Amino acid sequence: MRIGVIGSGALGLFYGGLLQRAGHDVHFLLRRDYQSITLSGLKVTSPRGDFHLQQVKGYRNSTEIGPIDLVLIGLKTYANQSLIELVSPLVSDETTILTLQNGLGNEELLATAFTAEQIVGGVAFLCCNRGEPGTVHHLDQGSIRIAEFAQKPGSRLEALSKTFNQAGIPCTTGSDLTRIRWEKLVWNIPFNGLCALTGLPTNQLLSGPETRQLITEIMQEVIAAANQQGLSEAIDATATIEPMLQTTAGMGAYRPSMMIDRQQGAPLELAAIYANPLQQAARTKTPMPRTAMLHAILQATEPPTS
Amino acid sequence: MRIGVIGSGALGLFYGGLLQRAGHDVHFLLRRDYQSITLSGLKVTSPRGDFHLQQVKGYRNSTEIGPIDLVLIGLKTYANQSLIELVSPLVSDETTILTLQNGLGNEELLATAFTAEQIVGGVAFLCCNRGEPGTVHHLDQGSIRIAEFAQKPGSRLEALSKTFNQAGIPCTTGSDLTRIRWEKLVWNIPFNGLCALTGLPTNQLLSGPETRQLITEIMQEVIAAANQQGLSEAIDATATIEPMLQTTAGMGAYRPSMMIDRQQGAPLELAAIYANPLQQAARTKTPMPRTAMLHAILQATEPPTS
Numbered sequence: 359m360r361i362g363v364i365g366s367g368a369l370g371l372f373y374g375g376l377l378q379r380a381g382h383d384v385h386f387l388l389r390r391d392y393q394s395i396t397l398s399g400l401k402v403t404s405p406r407g408d409f410h411l412q413q414v415k416g417y418r419n420s421t422e423i424g425p426i427d428l429v430l431i432g433l434k435t436y437a438n439q440s441l442i443e444l445v446s447p448l449v450s451d452e453t454t455i456l457t458l459q460n461g462l463g464n465e466e467l468l469a470t471a472f473t474a475e476q477i478v479g480g481v482a483f484l485c486c487n488r489g490e491p492g493t494v495h496h497l498d499q500g501s502i503r504i505a506e507f508a509q510k511p512g513s514r515l516e517a518l519s520k521t522f523n524q525a526g527i528p529c530t531t532g533s534d535l536t537r538i539r540w541e542k543l544v545w546n547i548p549f550n551g552l553c554a555l556t557g558l559p560t561n562q563l564l565s566g567p568e569t570r571q572l573i574t575e576i577m578q579e580v581i582a583a584a585n586q587q588g589l590s591e592a593i594d595a596t597a598t599i600e601p602m603l604q605t606t607a608g609m610g611a612y613r614p615s616m617m618i619d620r621q622q623g624a625p626l627e628l629a630a631i632y633a634n635p636l637q638q639a640a641r642t643k644t645p646m647p648r649t650a651m652l653h654a655i656l657q658a659t660e661p662p663t664s
Numbered sequence: 665m666r667i668g669v670i671g672s673g674a675l676g677l678f679y680g681g682l683l684q685r686a687g688h689d690v691h692f693l694l695r696r697d698y699q700s701i702t703l704s705g706l707k708v709t710s711p712r713g714d715f716h717l718q719q720v721k722g723y724r725n726s727t728e729i730g731p732i733d734l735v736l737i738g739l740k741t742y743a744n745q746s747l748i749e750l751v752s753p754l755v756s757d758e759t760t761i762l763t764l765q766n767g768l769g770n771e772e773l774l775a776t777a778f779t780a781e782q783i784v785g786g787v788a789f790l791c792c793n794r795g796e797p798g799t800v801h802h803l804d805q806g807s808i809r810i811a812e813f814a815q816k817p818g819s820r821l822e823a824l825s826k827t828f829n830q831a832g833i834p835c836t837t838g839s840d841l842t843r844i845r846w847e848k849l850v851w852n853i854p855f856n857g858l859c860a861l862t863g864l865p866t867n868q869l870l871s872g873p874e875t876r877q878l879i880t881e882i883m884q885e886v887i888a889a890a891n892q893q894g895l896s897e898a899i900d901a902t903a904t905i906e907p908m909l910q911t912t913a914g915m916g917a918y919r920p921s922m923m924i925d926r927q928q929g930a931p932l933e934l935a936a937i938y939a940n941p942l943q944q945a946a947r948t949k950t951p952m953p954r955t956a957m958l959h960a961i962l963q964a965t966e967p968p969t970s
Contacts, residue, residue: 555961568956
């Protein structure tokens with residue numbers, strides 16, 4: 359399969375690298391890592407075994423890639439103003455567009471420019487950071503969960519899932535993309551923001567009783583809002599929160615992507631992870647006071663955009 | 665009047681300086697500023713006119729001061745574990761003990777060691793920072809409001825108020841110390857914590873619509889909790905919040921004491937300003953979700969105590 363990776367951060371490089379290792383023809387749109395990867399290839403360190411791809415097809419401009427079978431989008435949502443322009447050269451009528459970006463609003467944005475039925479959405483449960491240029495550190499987890507945006511799940515979705523599984527990327531399919539996205543937000547909304555704001559990794563927030571309680575309360579808010587979004591099946595707070603806290607505790611001193619973004623002086627994914635969910639919750643008049651507070655403080659502490 | 669100042673930070677030095685200038689015999693317990701003040705006196709800069717007290721009685725140890733008419737306490741509440749020990753040498757049966765410290769719990773702590781009827785509580789509306797050793801910068805405001813802790817307001821309280829007014833410290837008396845303390849918390853709880861957490865002065869928080877809204881919501885929480893504390897008269901949210909925001913806007917880029925504490929790596933007054941009010945609110949089952957969240961985050965980001 360010819361695959362184009364738009365947004366070659368940790369997620370894009372890791373999954374693209376696994377897909378190439380499995381024999382697919384992968385094309386990476388690169389920025390920071392262009393020189394290093396086109397010269398020396400891509401190195402992945404992982405508890406499941408390190409690997410090194412000597413020859414990697416890297417591009418500075420997506421027009422050089424051209425139409426392709428699958429676009430895999432890992433672009434940071436704060437760069438979404440460029441999303442359509444970056445993806446367009448890769449899309450023909452036969453192309454599947456899969457966004458694994460964070461938060462809400464990405465499929466809707468793609469649907470303003472492309473046929474809705476071409477779009478698949480998904481979430482990644484992946485602990486992965488970039489190292490020096492050309493290197494990605496896979497730390498833990500790595501599964502993805504995908505769902506159709508505008509059509510009933512069928513053979514296309516199953517084939518896509520099979521492609522991922524065969525490449526060593528555990529992939530499940532779902533029938534309710536909204537539910538899948540909100541389930542992920544149950545984790546992202548407390549941990550991304552609180553870690554970015556405090557500079558503390560996940561385990562330190564979980565070890566304090568007050569912050570653990572706060573995380574639980576924020577998760578309750580997110581689940582209450584999610585359950586007003588017309589989900590096929592409600593999210594069960596009891597069955598969700600405690601296991602999620604325990605899984606997170608098992609991840610050790612994990613730094614969520616938003617914490618890394620802030621430490622590196624990058625913008626935060628505030629629209630996708632906070633503003634858009636808050637807007638959806640407001641439409642159904644579901645109060646999210648702690649989420650709104652976290653968003654307000656994160657926004658106030660963003661450096662002014664130039 | 666013989667006056668002893670315990671806790672000679674910005675507040676203690678400013679009010680003590682004004683009282684000495686008015687002719688009172690003021691004794692300052694000093695730490696950081698001891699050498700500078702005993703050598704060169706105390707300099708006060710103020711929009712109402714700078715002044716310099718050449719001869720100031722400074723002490724390293726409160727036993728050197730001995731029993732006195734009025735103890736004026738400006739100690740940071742995070743040092744309250746030393747409060748009784750520092751105040752005791754100054755107290756005879758005739759001594760009035762006035763605490764102008766922040767938050768809740770200070771009079772109660774004093775009452776564990778001294779006669780409750782000797783204690784007067786008060787709050788200061790004062791924008792004042794310490795400069796280099798021996799210098800205090802008065803920026804704005806400066807009034808105080810005092811009330812009896814354990815007896816009906818009478819001639820003692822009026823005499824104390826007159827002493828302050830005659831020294832150029834606008835002072836009013838009240839009959840409900842609980843109400844006076846909570847009214848001050850309506851300002852302290854949002855601004856102290858949010859400024860300390862974000863590193864932004866008051867005017868920047870007021871200029872963003874989301875943070876201004878958040879401040880309003882926190883003030884509403886504090887007022888709702890206050891009005892469950894058996895006040896003589898309820899605090900009116902409408903009549904309180906908007907004028908308070910406008911007064912604060914008029915203070916410009918003000919850095920509350922807790923913000924300065926954090927910037928200087930000092931502990932924060934979390935017990936007096938957050939934990940104790942939250943405990944009082946919990947007793948009456950008044951929810952303060954945003955206040956609790958702010959407290960949890962501030963606490964999590966405190967450096968570990970040695």
